Amino acid sequence: MNGDAEDTGDQGGTAPCFAHELTAGFAVDSQTRRDVARFRKAERARLYQLRKDMTRDELRTQAARIADALDALLGDVAGRTIAGYWPIRGELDMRPWMTRCAEAGARIGLPVVLQKAAPVEFHAWAPRAKMERGVWNIPVPQSRQPVTPDVVIVPLLGVDDECYRLGNGGGYYDRTLAAFDPAPQIVGIGHDFCALPTIFPQPWDIPMDVVLLGDGSTRRRG
Numbered sequence: 001m002n003g004d005a006e007d008t009g010d011q012g013g014t015a016p017c018f019a020h021e022l023t024a025g026f027a028v029d030s031q032t033r034r035d036v037a038r039f040r041k042a043e044r045a046r047l048y049q050l051r052k053d054m055t056r057d058e059l060r061t062q063a064a065r066i067a068d069a070l071d072a073l074l075g076d077v078a079g080r081t082i083a084g085y086w087p088i089r090g091e092l093d094m095r096p097w098m099t100r101c102a103e104a105g106a107r108i109g110l111p112v113v114l115q116k117a118a119p120v121e122f123h124a125w126a127p128r129a130k131m132e133r134g135v136w137n138i139p140v141p142q143s144r145q146p147v148t149p150d151v152v153i154v155p156l157l158g159v160d161d162e163c164y165r166l167g168n169g170g171g172y173y174d175r176t177l178a179a180f181d182p183a184p185q186i187v188g189i190g191h192d193f194c195a196l197p198t199i200f201p202q203p204w205d206i207p208m209d210v211v212l213l214g215d216g217s218t219r220r221r222g
Contacts, residue, residue, distance in 0.1 A: 036200045051090030062214025067097040069212045078105030083122045083149035091155040099127045109147040112140045119176040156190030163208040163221040164201040177206040
C-alpha cells in the first residue's frame with residue numbers, strides 16, 4: 001500500500017536497494033569507504049613525494065638490491081613466465097633484471113590495459129621489442145601475445161604488515177589477481193620507505209605472497 005510507511009511514521013533511512021553501498025561488488029558502508037579513501041589519498045601523496053625526492057643513484061641501488069633478492073627467491077627462471085611492469089611515476093626500474101631473466105630462458109610479460117576498470121592482460125615482452133603507447137601513455141608491447149604468468153611482480157607504493165598493497169588507486173592489479181585460477185606467485189616490490197602498519201584493507205584487496213623492499217627487507221604473507 002502506498003501509504004504504509006507514512007501511516008506508521010517509518011520514513012526509512014536506507015533505500016531498499018543496497019547497490020549504492022557496493023564497491024567492486026562488495027558491500028562496504030559509505031562512511032568506511034570515505035574514511036579509507038581519505039587515508040589512502042593522503043598516504044599516496046606522502047609516498048609519491050618521497051619517491052620524487054630520491055636520487056637516481058638511490059633508485060638504481062634499491063632496484064639492484066631487489067634484483068638480487070628476486071634471484072634468490074625465484075632461483076632458476078628458465079621456462080617460467082614472469083609478469084613484470086614498465087616503470088612509471090618513480091617506480092623502481094626492474095627492466096635490467098627482466099632482461100637478464102629473458103636471457104636466462106624466462107618468458108616476460110607486461111601488463112596491458114584493454115578496458116578501463118577491468119582486469120589487465122599480460123602480453124609477451126622481450127629486450128628490444130617494439131613498443132607503443134597504451135592507456136595513460138604507458139608503453140606496451142606492439143605485438144599482442146597474451147601470456148599467463150607463473151609469477152607476477154607487482155610495484156608497491158606502500159605495503160602493510162599483512163602484505164596488503166597500496167597502489168596507484170586504479171584497482172587494476174586487484175581485479176587481475178583476483179581473476180587468476182590457479183593464482184600465480186605474487187611478489188610485491190617497493191622502495192625502502194613503503195612500509196605502513198596498515199592500509200585498512202577492504203574485501204577486494206589482494207595481499208602479496210612475498211614483499212621485497214629496497215632496504216633489503218623481506219616480509220611474507222601470514
